[in-house]
Amino acid sequence: MKRIALFPGSFDPFTKGHQDIVLRALNLFDEVVIGIGNNANKKRYFPLELMKKHIESSFREQTNVRVISYDDLTARIAREVGARFLLRGLRNTTDFEYENGISQVNRFVYEEIETVFLITSPHLAPISSSIIRDLHRYGQDVNEFLPYSLTEG
Template structure:
């Protein structure tokens, strides 16, 4: 079985993320969206909210699983028997950063291959960081988010 891990913080998951996930689904038998828990980061949205949003988005696709993990991504790949890591690339800067990580991962675990997919052009500028900033200052984040996330964020507003 071709199992792939798509790791990230997904704070929040954006249309750029879902674009990459949806296009990758035909490449793998199972795709695990792995939310990395990093003690050095303080996410805007709770882990529970992020998991719930992703589960809602992919509730009708048995090929997709959502999980949280701690520690090295490459170790989590071993834990779930993933032979592939999926990374979305928006531009050259993303590629340079992601390639360095892929090279280190290949040294640690040569059996795990990193697959890069470029985002569709309409999502090349969508980043969770930008979405959080727009949300923080009361802007409209609707054009950047899947419906489940938009609805979830509206429910969180006081």
């Protein structure tokens, strides 16, 4: 049976920290599906289609990574794409507290789903999408934190 993991998030933007989690997860799973979810509580800063294009270009060499967007419960999408695992990155204990609750609810929706947490690589731990958005909003170049360039298409 193929081991498929869904890596869900708003990815607004997708960072080098996110990329690191996906690349490391490829050692554990046959396929990683990056799911850009529509979070009703968040207004996107970067357009979803632009982010999808950038993420796809970041993994063009990895044929076992694909990118989807969705507007549904994450656990339902995992079942739909054949994923038995949800992949999440943890930078700190605050991330764990937040993710732990979500993982419990996902098991309620899809009993067979397992959440797998990978600890963020230390040199990437300070990077967060919200910090990058703030820097970008005020004109700071953020390309060093991203696996693609925002200044190109």
